[in-house]
Amino acid sequence: MRDDIFIVDGDGHVMDFPHRCYQKYLPEQYRRRIAFFPGAQWDRRQAPNGDLGRDPNTPHEMMSDMAQEGIDLAFLYPTSALRIGEIREVDYQTALCRAYNDFIADWWSRALQYRSGGVDRMLVPAPWSPSLDDLLGRAVRGVLFLQEVSAVRAGAASDYLAAMEREWLPVLRRLGLEVVGAFEGLMTDTEAVVLWAAPGLDAYRGYLEHRLADPGFAAWRRRAREFVTSWRETLWHPAPGTPLSGV
Secondary structure (H helix, E strand, O other): OEOOEOEEEEEEEOOOOOOOOHHHHOOHHHOOOOOOOOOOOOOOOEOOOOOEOOOOOOHHHHHHHHHHHOEEEEEEEOOHHHHHHHOOOHHHHHHHHHHHHHHHHHHHHHHHOOOOOOOOOOEEEOOOOOOHHHHHHOOOOEOEEEEEEEEEOOOOHHHHHHHHHHHHHHHHHHOOOEEEEEEEEOOOOOEEEEEEEEOOHHHHHHHHHHOOOOHHHHHHHHHHOOOEEEEEEEEEOOOOOOOOEOO
16 A cells, blocks of 8 residues: 555556466476477566566565555466467366366465464544655655554544544654654544554563653543553564665
8 A cells, every 4th residue: 555545456467477387287298398388479577687687586475565565455367377268288278277277276275374364354544644655755764563452432433533643642752763653543433543654673672661750651641541442562574675675
């Protein structure tokens, strides 16, 4: 996501080069062919031989690229197999399709090894929530990110976030953290989500050590009880290559 726009890559590719896909996933009788598809008769300037695009070698690399570009959803296609319609051998054509399907299933099954579950929600940014361009322009980076998810009284999310901007944001900036995003739930009126960046481990350690002694911390906790019924904090570590990663 960038500038609060949901971004869809409508033409993503997982490169199906022979050594990566067809020499492994085709039935044995087809694996030794010199060429698996008819060749294009022009220079596509496409990675890895051209100067356009990238060829991620693993699902992790591909997801890091998507995160850097702010891509939320991608429709994926083969590359060599775009010429599948020019194959006249029915059994071989079927085998190629199955090989690519098996290849892409293995490709993303490796990505699933990094996940144990997931939670998704649609959010609306508060008026004071910074955009990605603003954060990058101010060189905001995080080695750690503190996520606060608050359950609030019905209809109180906007008022809670407005009070947070006036009363809590200055305190956390004084303690060394910077806001990355402040949101209320789109499909509910009882939730607010705020994300803060700690530029380094020392900054987060200082926040933990000094917050109880800061009068603004206790004052905000009392104020927040006017809106919040429960809350929880989660500490996140950014993946290398993501736009705001300070790693």
